Amino acid sequence: MDVYLQQLPQQLVNGLTIGGVYALIAIGYTMVYGILFMLNFAHGEVYMIGGFAGWWVLHLLSKNSMPIMNAAIVIALMLIIAMGITGMLGMMIERFAYRPLRKAPRLNLLLSALGVSIFLQNLVLNYQGAEIRFFHVSSLIPESIRVFHIGNVVLSFTRILVICVTFLLMALLTVMVKKTKVGKAMRATAQDTEAATFMGIDVDRIIVLVFLVGSALGGAAGTLVGLLFTQVDYYVGFQAGLKGFTAAVLGGIGNIFGAMMGGIILGLLESLATTFFPSAYKDVVAFLVLILVLILRPWGLMGEKIPEKV
Amino acid sequence: MNNHFAKTDLNKKQRLILYASIGVILAGAPLIMPNNYWLRIYTMSGLYVMLALGLNVVAGFAGILDMAYIAFFGIGGYTFALLSSSQFNIHLPFLLVFPIVAFITMGFGFALGSTSMRLKGDYLAIVTLAFAQIFKLMLLNLDRPVNITGGVNGIYNLDPINLFGFKLVSPVAYSYLIWFSAIIVITGSFRIKRSRYGRGWQAIREDELAAESMGVNTTWMKLMAFAGGAFIAGATGALFASFQDSVFPNNFDFPQLVIVYCMMILGGLGNIVGVILGAVLLSILPEFLREYGAYRMMSYGLILIVLMALRPQGIMGEIRFLVKGRRRPDKDESGLLRSSTELYYEEKKQAIEEHRKRYSKGDRIILELKNVTQNFGGLKAVDNLSLKLFEREVLSIIGPNGAGKTTLFNLISGIYSPSSGYILFEGSDIAGLRPNKVVKTGIARTFQNLRLFSTMSVLDNAKVGQFCRTKSSPLSILLHLPVYWKEEAQTETRVKEVLSLFGARLTGYRFDQQAISLSFANRRRLEIARAISTNAKLLMLDEPSAGMNPQETIEITNFIKRLRDTYGYTILMIEHKLSVVRTISDRVIVLDYGKKIAEGNYEEVAANKQVIEAYLGRKGH
Numbered sequence: 001m002d003v004y005l006q007q008l009p010q011q012l013v014n015g016l017t018i019g020g021v022y023a024l025i026a027i028g029y030t031m032v033y034g035i036l037f038m039l040n041f042a043h044g045e046v047y048m049i050g051g052f053a054g055w056w057v058l059h060l061l062s063k064n065s066m067p068i069m070n071a072a073i074v075i076a077l078m079l080i081i082a083m084g085i086t087g088m089l090g091m092m093i094e095r096f097a098y099r100p101l102r103k104a105p106r107l108n109l110l111l112s113a114l115g116v117s118i119f120l121q122n123l124v125l126n127y128q129g130a131e132i133r134f135f136h137v138s139s140l141i142p143e144s145i146r147v148f149h150i151g152n153v154v155l156s157f158t159r160i161l162v163i164c165v166t167f168l169l170m171a172l173l174t175v176m177v178k179k180t181k182v183g184k185a186m187r188a189t190a191q192d193t194e195a196a197t198f199m200g201i202d203v204d205r206i207i208v209l210v211f212l213v214g215s216a217l218g219g220a221a222g223t224l225v226g227l228l229f230t231q232v233d234y235y236v237g238f239q240a241g242l243k244g245f246t247a248a249v250l251g252g253i254g255n256i257f258g259a260m261m262g263g264i265i266l267g268l269l270e271s272l273a274t275t276f277f278p279s280a281y282k283d284v285v286a287f288l289v290l291i292l293v294l295i296l297r298p299w300g301l302m303g304e305k306i307p308e309k310v
Numbered sequence: 311m312n313n314h315f316a317k318t319d320l321n322k323k324q325r326l327i328l329y330a331s332i333g334v335i336l337a338g339a340p341l342i343m344p345n346n347y348w349l350r351i352y353t354m355s356g357l358y359v360m361l362a363l364g365l366n367v368v369a370g371f372a373g374i375l376d377m378a379y380i381a382f383f384g385i386g387g388y389t390f391a392l393l394s395s396s397q398f399n400i401h402l403p404f405l406l407v408f409p410i411v412a413f414i415t416m417g418f419g420f421a422l423g424s425t426s427m428r429l430k431g432d433y434l435a436i437v438t439l440a441f442a443q444i445f446k447l448m449l450l451n452l453d454r455p456v457n458i459t460g461g462v463n464g465i466y467n468l469d470p471i472n473l474f475g476f477k478l479v480s481p482v483a484y485s486y487l488i489w490f491s492a493i494i495v496i497t498g499s500f501r502i503k504r505s506r507y508g509r510g511w512q513a514i515r516e517d518e519l520a521a522e523s524m525g526v527n528t529t530w531m532k533l534m535a536f537a538g539g540a541f542i543a544g545a546t547g548a549l550f551a552s553f554q555d556s557v558f559p560n561n562f563d564f565p566q567l568v569i570v571y572c573m574m575i576l577g578g579l580g581n582i583v584g585v586i587l588g589a590v591l592l593s594i595l596p597e598f599l600r601e602y603g604a605y606r607m608m609s610y611g612l613i614l615i616v617l618m619a620l621r622p623q624g625i626m627g628e629i630r631f632l633v634k635g636r637r638r639p640d641k642d643e644s645g646l647l648r649s650s651t652e653l654y655y656e657e658k659k660q661a662i663e664e665h666r667k668r669y670s671k672g673d674r675i676i677l678e679l680k681n682v683t684q685n686f687g688g689l690k691a692v693d694n695l696s697l698k699l700f701e702r703e704v705l706s707i708i709g710p711n712g713a714g715k716t717t718l719f720n721l722i723s724g725i726y727s728p729s730s731g732y733i734l735f736e737g738s739d740i741a742g743l744r745p746n747k748v749v750k751t752g753i754a755r756t757f758q759n760l761r762l763f764s765t766m767s768v769l770d771n772a773k774v775g776q777f778c779r780t781k782s783s784p785l786s787i788l789l790h791l792p793v794y795w796k797e798e799a800q801t802e803t804r805v806k807e808v809l810s811l812f813g814a815r816l817t818g819y820r821f822d823q824q825a826i827s828l829s830f831a832n833r834r835r836l837e838i839a840r841a842i843s844t845n846a847k848l849l850m851l852d853e854p855s856a857g858m859n860p861q862e863t864i865e866i867t868n869f870i871k872r873l874r875d876t877y878g879y880t881i882l883m884i885e886h887k888l889s890v891v892r893t894i895s896d897r898v899i900v901l902d903y904g905k906k907i908a909e910g911n912y913e914e915v916a917a918n919k920q921v922i923e924a925y926l927g928r929k930g931h
Contacts, residue, residue, distance in 0.1 A: 039432040100619040107375060108618045110432045111575065115614025118568050122607040216682065240566065245436060280451045287440040294429060294437045 004275050009153045011271045017159050017228065019267020020166030024221035025244025026251065026259035027173065028090075028214030034190040034254035035210055038106055041113035042093055043239020045120035046086050046198065046215045050222025051232035053082040054125060055133045057142070066134045074140065075227070079165065083216040090215025091208055099204075110231040117237075122236040132233045135226045162224045169220060170260055173213070177256060190254065218244075239283060246290040252300025262300070324837035336493070340485040349481050354591035356488040358549050360495045362573040362589040363582065364542030369500070369571075370580040371537035373507060373515030375431065377439035377567065380421055384445060384562030386415045386547020391465040392458075397701050404471045415536045415544020423536030427529065430518075441565070447733065449559040452868075466556035491549060491624050495542055495579055498788050499582045502538075505794065506773075506801070511535055512580065513763050513774045523723055525749035525778030525844050533860045534784065565607055566583060572610045575617055578624025582852040587626065619788040669878040671896055672701035676848060676880050677722070677753075682731030682741075684717055684904075691717040691726070693904035699848070704881045706875055706891045708915075709901035710924055715884045718901070719850055722882075723755045724748040735848070750778045754846035756837040756882070758853045763825035768816055771825050771836055772805040775843025808842045831862045838869075842879075849873065851883045855890050860894075867893050888916075 027048055032040045057078045067074045067240055097116045101109050138146070141157050177183040187195040189206045197203050223278040225240070226232045247266045251258025266286060273285040293301065343349040344475045361383060368376040390412045393402050402410070453461030471478040471487070478487060482753070502508050510531045514522035522528045551557045569592065577588030592613075596606045617624065677699040682690040692714045699705050707715050720726045722733055727742035734740070735751050743751075763771050780797040787794050809816040812835050820828075825836060834854060841849055854870065855863045871894050873879045885891050891898060891912060898915045900908040902924040908915045915921055 039436065097615050097619070104618070104622060106431055107373075107843075108622050110375065110435060111571070112615050112618035114568060114571070115611045115618065117566070117611070119608050119611025119615065122605075122611065126605065126608065239443075242440065245725050246440075249436075278451075281447070284444050284447050290440045291425075291437050294433055295425060298429065298433060 004277060006152060009151065011275055012268065013155060013159065014273050015268035015271035016264065017162050017267070018271065019247075019264035020163055020170075021221045021225055021228075021263070022243050022247040023260045024166055024169060024217045024224075024261025025240060026247035026263045027170075027256060028218040029245050029248040030251070030253055030256055031186075031210045031214045032261040033248070034256075035186075035193065035207060036098070036102075036109070038098070038109040039113065039157055040093075040098075040214075041241070041246070042097070042116035042120060043177055043214070043244065044237035044239075045117050045124075046089055046093075047218040047222040047239070047240050047244070048232070048234065048237030049089060049120065050082045050086045050211065050219025051226045051236065052128060052133070052222070053085045053219065053222030054078040054226050055135055057081050058135060060108070061138075062136070065139050071142070078223050078227075079220055082219045084221025087212045087216035090218075092213040093215075095144055095209060117241075121234055121237060126128070126165050128234060130234060132231045134237045135232070137227055137230050158227045164230050167225060169217060173217070174258070176213075181236055182206075182209065202257055232253070233243040242290070244287055246286055246293075249290060249293055249298075250301055255300065258300055265301070314604070321525070323328070326496045336489050336754075339489075340482045346481055349485060351597055353481065353485040353488050353553065353592060355590045356485065356492040357546055357553070358570070358573060358589040358593045359492045359544040359586050360488075360542060360549075361570050362577070362585050362654040363499050364493050364546065364584045365570050365574050366580065366582070367502070367511075367542065368539035369502065369533045370574055370585065371511035371515065372532060373511075373579075374532060374535055375435040375438075376422075376434065376536065377435050377443040377540060378445070378563070379438075379539060379570065380562050380567035381442040381445040382415050382419060382543035383547040383550070383566070384449065384557075384559075385418050385540075386411050386544030387551040387557045387561065388449070388459060388465070388547075389414050390548035390551045391468055393463055394469040394552075395467060397460070397465050401469050404469075404552075405471065405822065406774070408545065411548040412541050412545040415488055416541040418544075419537040419540025420533060423533045427532050427536075439446075442564070446559055446563060447808065449562070458545070462559065464556055464558035464561075468552055468555055471552055488549055488553065491545070494583065494588065497897075503580075503582060503789065504785065506777050506782060506797070507531070507534070507784060508788060509766070509770055509774050510777050512766055513777075515580070515760050516763035516765060519725070519745075520757065520763065521774065522745045523725065523749065523755060523757075524763075524774050524840060525746050525754075526774065527746045527778075528745075529744075540783070559795075568607075568610055570616075572613050575622075576613060576624055578626040581624065581626045583784060584624050584626025585854075611924060620918040628898060668875050669702050670875075672704045674700065674701045676701045676736060677734075677882070678734040679722075680734070682718075682721060682728045684714075684721055684726060684734060685729040690904050694731075695901075696907055697899060697906065697909075699882060700878060700896075702874055702878050702880055703896045704883060704894050706895040706898045707882070707884045707901060708886070708888075708891060708898060709907075712903075713901040713924075714904035715901055716852060717850055719755055719882075719884065722748070723753065727894055749844050752839035752845070752847040753850065754844040754848075755850035756834075756841055756852050756854065758856065760833050760837060762833055762836060762840070765824055767822050767824060768809065768828070768836060769805060769821040771844045772809055772840050775808075775840045776801040776804060776845075780846055804845075805843050808839050810841070812839060831858050831866075834858065834866070835869075842873075846879075848880045848882065851881060851885075853884055853886060855885065855887050863887060863890060870894055 025043065028043045028046070029040060032038060032043075033223070044130065058067075061069065061077065063075050093116055097112050099108060101112055102162030126136065137158060145157050147157070177186060183196055185196070185201045185206055186209070188199065188201060189203055196206075221240075222232070248259045248264035249262070249264055251260070266289065269289060270282055270286055274282050277285065312565065316514070334694050340349060341351060343352055365376070365379050368379065382455050390407060392398060393400050393407045393410065394404070395401075395654050422438065422441060426434055426441075429437055449459045450461055452459040453463075458913075459465070467534075469748065478484060510521065510526045513526055514523065514528055514531055518528055548925045550561070554561070560788055573592045574585050574589040575588070576592060577584030577586065592610075599606045599609060603678070677696050679695055679697045682692055683690060695718070707718065709715055717726065721728050721741075724743050724745035724747065732739050732741055735753060740748055740751055763774065766774075780801060782794045782797050786793075806817070809821070815832055815835055816839060825833065828836060834857070838849070838851065838854065851870070855866050858866060870881060870883070874881060883895075890911075895912055900915055900918070900921045907920045907924060908918040
């Protein structure tokens, strides 16, 4: 037991980091679900492409695995460009795969999303191949600040970076949703699309915006995970997507703040599970959580049950 | 959809020719394959046909988006491998291990079905997907501490199939075995689709609540769909494992699932011929893309996106395959065109000649509500309501919007169970029973906003009503045992009898029309016919004349009257048109805010001060 207690602070930090990433992915799911009531299955691939975009920027800005300019600028560019690319991608997915189905049954949308997911995954497989791409983080970040030791907790610079960036992005999103006019329009559309239309809100634009923001956050998550675990391959989107969805469900799907909380809870659960189970079963724990929550409390841990209308 | 084509649209000779040519093709095909490579594709397409048809049972017939389907294929494959290889040194004979595998997989299907059944649509898809992922992770990781699945390396060198002393080793022998099994699955699919099970599943796919309220035991039927799909997937998995002589986790991964889904959707969900074509097509076509590697999976993705956008019903869709010369609706045998009004008046003449015993109101209480209350989180939709309904009586419930009329119907029909109080039907308490059980006791309802099974034919819609009065098991359906024929004939006769109550409105060429293509008034009539088809004694009609024009309203009013006077039904009716209420009600009950504010014959109620207030508001003071 002592061993576990000693590991606890480290696991909490690990859980918080990966939980922040899950939260970023979950936000994309939950925003889309809140308005279109659809499960954007392709979101995991958007995350994966975000990871590749980050890797690609790093690759372009390096020579012999050494960055050609200030590391801070490189990281900032990685994030910004990854978010830009994935944001555009999200908008395109919405335009070509989902908008034609706006009035179709929801299951058609789900199947179309499945198609997008498979398409994107294999598109990347085609152009990038199946091999793992490595982020040479060790040469990017000066050795003096690469790792910190606080007590017996090992805290890498990238971990701190990931935590800071995720929380910054979530704070920005919160401000946007709560304080701006666009945010108000978003909330109105999520409440009642039709009523929002009658109030003069261009719902199509809001939906595009939701895809833009959600996908950009997913893309940022992809790059951040690339920095954290120093690798990306074409298949990471599938698992990450499921995890993100789990987080969204945990917080009550459709609820942005729930998604943030859900992500962090899931991250903590997973990293605590690795203390007790072989790490190969870490994902099993996440999926069991998903199954249990959906079966027992499909309205989420924090949400309220809404009776079904007949 | 295409329920009768083999039975009615092709005559015996044509069918024999069809079967003979299929037989010749299947017997000859393996022999004319240019090389082993194409022979392998031919055999694989047989496996895919089986796999896609199994998925078609769950996702196509019953409309359940089961993403764990591929795991059942895997369970079949791995169970087979474990029971007939050197992995644990178990070497069971094929004829024993094959059924064992299929039934074990079916057991898993049952288990998964019972855990995830409460979920709907994409939630169910995600939960089953998570199950499939767990399954794959187990396959990958169960090589330690004890080597069970062999991890990434899988299990190989399986026992060769030994059938009555003949060892099956040649690729040609495998192609015969697998296509023979495929033919069994195809035949089974056709038989089950044309049966009460097929209709029950289709009803669930179209509208689960309506199916339940028409007497379909949706829980059981969904479980059966899961189990049936798993059974086929498991058997296919065993054949696949033996054919490949090995199993790997990758054989049962997500991309494989997408391929099978593509096949089914390309063919058209639920359309058996379409699914077979889809499976064969998608087994062969991508072979031409083979050298481009991932382009193949990309093309599957694109197929899904494009199909969903342009043709969600699949290539086959609603086209009736192999059926020529549709019956012209409005022509009689002599080929003369007739208008539908002519048909109508002809029916009317017959109706007048009807001399039957006339029923009148009885004094036996058939339905009694005692202090029924329904709470919706503080809001009392029905508040301490008691009422009595006598045999062969027409009782109308009226009241302003939100008075709790439809809630009352939902309570009686079992969609809600009351917060407190008793609902007695013929003396026994039915409060809290599932809707399908309520139907079985003899109560059937219609819905205010029409919940027909839109893409099913008029005949099949009504046949769903007979579901709870028949009980052929899947086995008797698959083997076409006498009980199946007897019940099908009984269903057919009963349903045609009921539909003919409406004359030409719902009979003749209309039998085969989709419910969605009917006029609004005819849809209302079909809802009533569907309710009557359940052999109910008590009919609950929720605004039977809503949306009808004055002429149609008069007609439906007379019809309801006839239901009581000529056929002896008891009728509980919600109605807003007071002319209808006045003409046919024996008694009227007025609800307001969930409470009964007046009761009596129409004139008494219409003169009641409280009623006038409820409708028109209180006079100012």
